[in-house]
Amino acid sequence: VLVHELSGLGEMERQLEQTFKLAQVIIVPGDSEIESYAKSLIGQEAAKQLELLSQDQDTVAVTGGSTIAAITDHLSVHIKPKNLVFVAARGGIGENVELQANHIASAFALQASGTSRTLYLPDHLSEKAYKTMIKEPVIKEMMDLYDNTNIVIHGIGDAKEMARRRNSSQQELDTISQMQAVGEAFGYYFNEQGKAVHRIRTVGIQLKQLKQARHLLAVAGGASKASAILSYLKHAPRQTVLITDEGAAKNITQLM
Numbered sequence: 001v002l003v004h005e006l007s008g009l010g011e012m013e014r015q016l017e018q019t020f021k022l023a024q025v026i027i028v029p030g031d032s033e034i035e036s037y038a039k040s041l042i043g044q045e046a047a048k049q050l051e052l053l054s055q056d057q058d059t060v061a062v063t064g065g066s067t068i069a070a071i072t073d074h075l076s077v078h079i080k081p082k083n084l085v086f087v088a089a090r091g092g093i094g095e096n097v098e099l100q101a102n103h104i105a106s107a108f109a110l111q112a113s114g115t116s117r118t119l120y121l122p123d124h125l126s127e128k129a130y131k132t133m134i135k136e137p138v139i140k141e142m143m144d145l146y147d148n149t150n151i152v153i154h155g156i157g158d159a160k161e162m163a164r165r166r167n168s169s170q171q172e173l174d175t176i177s178q179m180q181a182v183g184e185a186f187g188y189y190f191n192e193q194g195k196a197v198h199r200i201r202t203v204g205i206q207l208k209q210l211k212q213a214r215h216l217l218a219v220a221g222g223a224s225k226a227s228a229i230l231s232y233l234k235h236a237p238r239q240t241v242l243i244t245d246e247g248a249a250k251n252i253t254q255l256m
């Protein structure tokens with residue numbers, strides 16, 4: 001605790017909590033893009049928060065990404081068995097399997113002695129496929145789960161970087177740049193003011209469902225993600241707990 005305060009991390013946590021009216025901010029030392037220990041620390045803090053905030057039989061929606069994947073190894077130590085149901089927050093086929101929400105939801109369930117519900121769908125659907133798909137009973141069931149999600153654990157990424165990682169079409173890349181998107185989370189792209197300016201057409205949790213959740217864990221670090229994280233924080237729901245690192249936090253406070 002003393003080291004945390006002396007290094008100024010505690011002060012930055014309070015500054016971010018107050019500025020963005022968040023439930024809590026946790027900053028781990030280091031930069032998770034450069035030092036792997038920092039990413040592991042983020043994962044550990046997220047696992048501890050999940051234990052603290054979850055109740056028996058809660059539905060927990062999880063997104064993909066390497067930062068969320070880093071939570072997996074800490075779950076068996078920190079989570080007491082309480083029948084948590086982990087659901088993939090989005091279809092999301094297209095990325096590396098280890099980074100997909102489906103894979104992560106199953107891995108979380110295994111480590112936390114819970115169960116999982118997955119949703120294997122392409123990351124991008126054509127309008128026609130989307131309209132047909134949402135009428136399917138299994139998709140409706142998923143939407144009901146999203147309506148009743150108690151906790152959401154999600155990553156945040158740089159908009160352009162994420163569009164590249166997802167092999168987005170030229171048309172989508174153009175939209176993202178025209179709309180001046182800087183951040184991305186759960187399939188939504190946000191501009192500098194924190195407004196959602198674009199959404200990937202796929203089955204997944206929606207902003208309004210996210211806002212209804214009891215707790216939100218936004219988990220992202222690394223100096224290069226500062227503007228992305230900042231854009232997201234501008235409109236982040238009040239029940240958000242941000243778990244980040246020193247590298248991102250320092251840059252965020254400079255941009256504020």
Ligand code: F6P
Nearest residue numbers: 063064065066067155156157186
């Ligand atoms: O693709 C899933 C996702 O959670 C995105 O919404 C987010 O932008 C990204 O992963 C973060 O990935 P990483 O933790 O690997 O930087």
